[in-house]
Amino acid sequence: QAGLTQPPSVSKGLRQTATLTCTGNSNNVGNQGAAWLQQHQGHPPKLLSYRNNNRPSGISERFSASRSGNTASLTITGLQPEDEADYYCSAWDSSLSVWVFGGGTKLTVL
């Protein structure tokens, strides 16, 4: 069951910019911000950013996150073939005291 809303799919061309969105509510995205995870087929998810735009060590600057109200966004610039993956957002829900996930967005790089 997905607590956050993500578009199922996004397609963009090579070297273009993709923006993925994640909508929650004031108890999760609007309060704690969102984390973004990338998952390639057959691999575990990898954290790309947390609390809106903090990137773990080793994550490319091509990945940047932001938030406006209850909607978080992940922008990927200069799309590369290896960016083709599933992207999940997640947020801590302060009302439920649980993590919630989005349903994931499949990014296709044309």
Place this chain on the structure above:
Amino acid sequence: QITLKESGPTLVKPTQTLTLTCTFSGFSLSTSGVGVGWIRQPPGKALEWLALIYWNDDKRYSPSLKSRLTITKDTSKNQVVLTMTNMDPVDTATYYCAHNGMDVWGQGTTVTVSS
């Protein structure tokens, strides 16, 4: 370097109880602020958060699965154990454990529920 590894049965029968172990290194679950969580992913589907245990033994569960889940820790062994009762074929999934805030994940373990 933080690492986590999940272990447990690959096949369980309906109504049985699943027990999964997450063995980790590179951090201690006795350190203030640290937690370990479990997340699962049915084949071809989205991630689903299951449970989380903190250094102080505070525990959080998915509301929809709370009645079936138990999470415990063994700090001396650097392990976190998740049990899920009354398994059903819909619980077939890859089960992951992850460090605090999901910054580091294990490779996952695939569990199939079938008679």
